[in-house]
Amino acid sequence: MAKSPLERQIESQMKQAKQLADKKRREDEKRAREQKRMEQKAIVRDRASSIVNGQPLVEGFRIMDKTSEEILRCLLECDSRRDSHVNFSDDIFPSYVQMSVGVELEKLIQYGMIGGLLSFDNGGMLDLLPPAFSYFEDKQAALDRQDKREKERQQSIINYGNLVFGNVSGSTLTVDNSIHQIEQAIDEKGGEDKEELHELLDEVKELIENIQSSRAIPKQKKLFEKISNHMEKHGWFYGAVVQLLGTAALGLLGT
Numbered sequence: 632m633a634k635s636p637l638e639r640q641i642e643s644q645m646k647q648a649k650q651l652a653d654k655k656r657r658e659d660e661k662r663a664r665e666q667k668r669m670e671q672k673a674i675v676r677d678r679a680s681s682i683v684n685g686q687p688l689v690e691g692f693r694i695m696d697k698t699s700e701e702i703l704r705c706l707l708e709c710d711s712r713r714d715s716h717v718n719f720s721d722d723i724f725p726s727y728v729q730m731s732v733g734v735e736l737e738k739l740i741q742y743g744m745i746g747g748l749l750s751f752d753n754g755g756m757l758d759l760l761p762p763a764f765s766y767f768e769d770k771q772a773a774l775d776r777q778d779k780r781e782k783e784r785q786q787s788i789i790n791y792g793n794l795v796f797g798n799v800s801g802s803t804l805t806v807d808n809s810i811h812q813i814e815q816a817i818d819e820k821g822g823e824d825k826e827e828l829h830e831l832l833d834e835v836k837e838l839i840e841n842i843q844s845s846r847a848i849p850k851q852k853k854l855f856e857k858i859s860n861h862m863e864k865h866g867w868f869y870g871a872v873v874q875l876l877g878t879a880a881l882g883l884l885g886t
Contacts, residue, residue: 679737692773695742702735703744703763720754809878810836813871828868831857835872839879848880
């Protein structure tokens with residue numbers, strides 16, 4: 632029996648409603664998948680960022696974590712690398728990162744080593760950026776500069792900037808003479824910090840006066856923190872002040 636016009640109209644409307652419902656369901660599922668994908672990317676990005684930002688800066692150079700260094704080596708040594716472009720499969724990386732390759736590659740992006748990453752199942756492609764090719768040499772150069780600076784700082788403290796205070800035990804130089812020598816050294820070596828160093832020396836002189844008058848050594852944590860802040864740039868000042876205070880303290884034992 633043929634369907635009536637009304638039945639055909641109802642059937643058409645039901646079919647359209649089903650199509651609209653199916654379309655909406657597919658769109659909702661697509662949005663849900665996209666939302667999940669974005670959330671996963673954010674988790675990976677945040678996890679990578681927490682590691683990258685926690686790595687030390689040495690002489691202005693960011694030292695990568697050991698795992699990232701190993702991943703970079705794998706990419707540099709990859710057989711399928713053509714100049715800066717690398718087509719890779721995940722099995723070129725160590726077994727201990729197979730479950731976190733995404734995080735490791737995101738770290739390299741944040742370190743500025745790679746770009747143009749396109750990932751797919753069990754592999755991907757990317758471009759090595761210029762810093763990647765010189766990273767290990769640049770790292771060693773930064774460590775060498777740091778080592779040299781540290782040795783110079785230690786030597787500066789040991790030498791007290793070539794300030795000589797004579798034989799303290801024999802009292803060949805008084806505290807006043809020592810202060811005068813430090814004042815001269817500040818004028819010669821203080822540079823742009825000259826005014827601040829003079830102010831610190833005034834605080835030290837006030838401390839010494841308190842030591843001499845009270846016959847005791849009070850705690851001065853804030854003062855020593857301020858003095859220590861100049862240790863790297865003005866090691867001679869740090870050393871001179873330490874010896875000056877030592878001279879004043881020894882004076883308590885002789886009276």
